[in-house]
Amino acid sequence: MADARSRRCIFVSHCMLAQCVMAEGVAKHFAAMVKPVVQFCLDNDINIMQMPCPESLCAAGGLARIPHGKAWYEQNGLRETSSSIAKGQAAYVQRLIEGGIEVLGVVGIDFSPACAVNYLNKGRSIIRGEGIYVEELKRELAALDIELPFIGVAAKWSKKMIRDLEALLSRSVGTSAVAA
Numbered sequence: 001m002a003d004a005r006s007r008r009c010i011f012v013s014h015c016m017l018a019q020c021v022m023a024e025g026v027a028k029h030f031a032a033m034v035k036p037v038v039q040f041c042l043d044n045d046i047n048i049m050q051m052p053c054p055e056s057l058c059a060a061g062g063l064a065r066i067p068h069g070k071a072w073y074e075q076n077g078l079r080e081t082s083s084s085i086a087k088g089q090a091a092y093v094q095r096l097i098e099g100g101i102e103v104l105g106v107v108g109i110d111f112s113p114a115c116a117v118n119y120l121n122k123g124r125s126i127i128r129g130e131g132i133y134v135e136e137l138k139r140e141l142a143a144l145d146i147e148l149p150f151i152g153v154a155a156k157w158s159k160k161m162i163r164d165l166e167a168l169l170s171r172s173v174g175t176s177a178v179a180a
Contacts, residue, residue, distance in 0.1 A: 006045040006046065006047055007100060007101050007102055008044075008045070008046050008047065008101070008102045008104055009046060009047035009048070009049050009096065009101060009102070009103055009104065010041065010046055010047075010048060010049065010103070010104045010105055010106070010107055010168065011049045011051055011089065011093070011103070011105070011106045011107070012037065012048055012049065012050055012051065012106075012107045012108075013051060013053070013107065013108050013109045013112065013114075013115040014050055014051055014052055014053035014056070015034075015053060015109055015112075015115075016033065016034045016037055016038075016048075016050070016107065016109065016153075017033050017034075017038070017048065017050050018032070018033070018050075018053075019032055019033065019034075020032070020063075021053045021055075021056045021063060023055065023065050023066060023067040023068070024064065024065065024066055024067070030155065034109075034153065034155070036153075036158060036161055036162060036165075037107060037153060037161070037165065040162065040165045040166075044169060046104065047101075049092075051085070051089055052085050052089075053114075054078055054081045054082045054085055054114040054115075054132070054133045055073070055078065055112075055113070055114050057081055057085070058073070058076070058077050058078045058081040059076075059077050059081075060073070060076035060077050060078070061073075061078070061081075068113060069113055069120070069121065069122065069123070070113040070116075070120055070129070070131065070132060072113075073113045073114070073132060074132065078113070078114060078132045078133075079132055079136070082114060082132045082133040082135075082136040082137075083136045083140075085133065085136075086133065086136035086137040086139070086140040087140055089137060089140070090137065090140035090141050090143070090144055090146070091144075093141065093144075093146060093148070094144050094146060097146065103148060104148075104149075104168040104169070104171075105148050105149040105150060105151060105168045106134075106137065106148055106149070106150045106151070107150075107151050107152075107153060107165070108131065108133075108134050108150060108151070108152050108153070109152070109153060109154070110152035110153060110154040111126070111154060112131050113131050113132060114131040114132050114133040114134075115131045115133050115134055116129065116130055116131035116134060116152060117130060117131075117134055117150045117151060117152030118130075118152040119152065119154070134150060138150065149167075149168060149171065151164040151165070151167075151168070152164075153165075
């Protein structure tokens with residue numbers, strides 16, 4: 001009998017599959033998981049690789065933390081925590097690709113000081129920008145000559161979330177390649 005395993009995966013922010021790790025008062029749209037992302041993966045036989053949560057692992061963060069912005073976390077150890085996690089995750093991505101697994105991309109949570117891909121929350125305003133962990137992961141992947149698409153999702157933009165996830169499939173041709 002042939003091996004039925006899917007050989008495609010995406011890497012997701014930890015809170016995508018575990019809303020309980022989010023800062024107090026932040027999880028307003030989903031009780032446990034970001035259902036559209038999970039359903040998309042189920043519908044398309046895509047393995048979900050859950051990355052560790054830098055904010056909950058950071059000494060200044062933890063599980064019962066109040067929300068803070070990127071600047072606060074920058075001064076309170078998130079860069080170091082994120083760098084350490086990113087090194088391990090980038091090495092894992094490389095091993096998967098070398099093993100013939102197609103890594104479709106990375107899905108982060110927009111507005112997160114760690115995992116935002118497109119937008120950060122600046123109190124009363126929203127600005128373009130990336131979270132600390134996303135910056136570190138991109139840096140580590142680049143050091144390994146690995147190019148992956150990063151998409152940011154936000155519950156309030158559900159149609160955009162689905163379009164962006166579907167775009168990962170449209171670029172999918174064979175195994176993700178290590179850049180030349």
